[in-house]
Amino acid sequence: MQGSQIESANRRRIFFLSNLAIFLIGLGFAVRTNIAGDLQADLFDVINLAESAAMVGKVLAATFIGFALTLLFGGALVDIVGMRTTLVFAGVGYVIGSLLVVTAATIEVSNNAYWLVYVGFLLTGLGWGAVEAATNPLVATLYPDEKTHRLNILHAWWPAGIVAGGLCGLLIGYLGLHWLVNLLILIVPALGLLFLTFSVEFPVTQRVASGKSYRDMFVELRRSPGFFIWLICMMGTVTTELAPGQWVDFALSNVVGMPGIWVLIYVSALMFVMRHFAGPIVAKISSTGLLAFSCVAAACGLYFLSVADSPLLAFAAATVWGVGVCYLYPTMLGNISERYPGGGALFLGITGFAGGMASQFVLPFMGQVFDESKLEAAGGVIALQALQGEQLAQVIRVASVESFQVVAIIPVILFPIFVGLWAMDKYRGINA
Secondary structure (H helix, E strand, O other), X not given: OOHHHHHHHOHHHHHHHHHHHHHHXXXXXXXXXXXXXXXXXXXXXXXXXXXXXXXXHHHHHHHHHHHHHHHHHHHHHHHHHOHHHHHHHHHHHHHHHHHHHHHHHHOOOOHHHHHHXXXXXXXXXXXXXXXXXXXXXXXXXXXXXXHHHHHHHHOOHHHHHHHHHHHHHHHHHHOOOOOOHHHHHHHHHHHHHHHHHOOOOOOOOHHHHXXXXXXXXXXXXXXXXXXXXXXXXXXXXXXXXXXXXXXXXXHHHHHOOOOOHHHHHHHHHXXXXXXXXXXXXXXXXXXXXXXXXXXXXXXXXHHHHHHOOOHHHHHHHHHHHHHHHOOHHHHHHHHHHHHOHHHHHHHHHHHHHHHHHXXXXXXXXXXXXXHHHHHHHHOOHHHHHHOOHHHHHHHHHHHHHHHHHHHHHHHHHHHHHHHHHHHHHHHHOOOO
């Protein structure tokens, strides 16, 4: 079912379902951010105080492993198993994964609790990847003539989910409810996604509709060496947005004396609005030009986030970072879909896989930097255990600054690459 048939029967309903799915994964991102500090305090500090931040980084990174693996295999298989099956898998992953984390927090604190959290986050990551594997080629199929614009609108619902999840987390804290309520809230839209998935008729992907075989999609990979440049860039752009975003509440709460989730909510609301205007911006400066400018703002924002020492400066720095990372992920997807249409869902899946794996390595590294910095600033494990009050807060501030600054270099490296691609497009007369 393509073209006008999609328009008359299903297009708006499918697009709504896709938006809900993206909203769910944004909500999950906020929930993990909300509970990262609680996991450390209630579980990981008890298990291993010296490496507790690294343990936070590892379980958060498990989400990105699941995300990456599902995109790698789901991108190749979505044409075979179907978009409905892929989205059902996503909803189930979020429900079971959330329940495993709830279980971990209700049993005796031990390594078993750690692994329950790890597996739970891994399952939600698999669900996250399944959503991306299905919705990105689905929207590219629904709107073949405005892919970048529509993918930006679709992914505007990611920050919308973060805003909703962040506000729910704050309300839960204000009401004095247990932090596990965050996970119960996450289960509700997951069940809604499962229900709605059976109420629409899904079209075949653009690759299938064009008559290209499954083998042709893999042959296209060999024929497109330029794709691997975009693959490397995707690793950097995803890391620039997602790794600091997942770490922001954990780190900034210790730096500026306010819940860092407020910064994430603000940035996400900003992104929700701005992504609806991607189309006109791309029409004026091209998508590669937009990516180049985004890297400059992202690098500056990350650096200033690392040195912000007041709520006002934190929000100012977050504004710059938010403007920078706002268009990176969906514009990268739109670029790849437009430049390599023969690659279909496979190219989009491999691209997301690369970004997820990059974040999987960066998050534990941020945790490691945090742990090493806090131990160095405190003068060792024994000294750290003895610190209290302002002395402990100062040590945590030092560690938080160091963990943010290690990521700021990534968009600096990406900038000349995008400028080069932008120049090549202009030379060839391409407004891509």
